[in-house]
């Protein structure tokens with residue numbers, strides 16, 4: 486798994502000598518050049534500067550997008566550059582296992598178009614655009630007439 490980091494977590498994992506945890510958890514840690522330069526800054530602790538100077542193969546430094554195009558101007562440049570590399574989560578990221586577990590729990594997994602009943606696979610009708618949470622809608626199975634919740638696509 487690839488993850489994106491800003492300077493904070495790397496800085497403290499280096500100082501606490503726990504940075505070697507990251508390659509056990511993640512295949513690659515991606516940081517924008519802005520974050521690399523923060524870690525290499527003259528005012529960073531020498532332990533941090535030395536670590537980033539001999540960066541490990543699992544650390545992928547990528548160019549920073551033009552700062553004027555990045556959102557969230559209240560954050561520092563490294564945070565903004567890292568956030569720009571991490572797209573917002575969507576239900577498209579749910580794995581087939583997650584879909585199966587939702588259906589086993591009686592919740593129709595997200596899909597484009599009207600959801601099928603998670604219990605019998607029949608077509609459904611919408612009862613309400615909102616279920617117990619805003620991310621779900623309430624539907625009724627057209628075969629057994631039982632209500633069920635369906636995860637919306639986000």
Ligand SMILES: [Zn+2]
Pocket residue numbers: 602603604605606607626627628629630
């Ligand atoms: Zn059904």
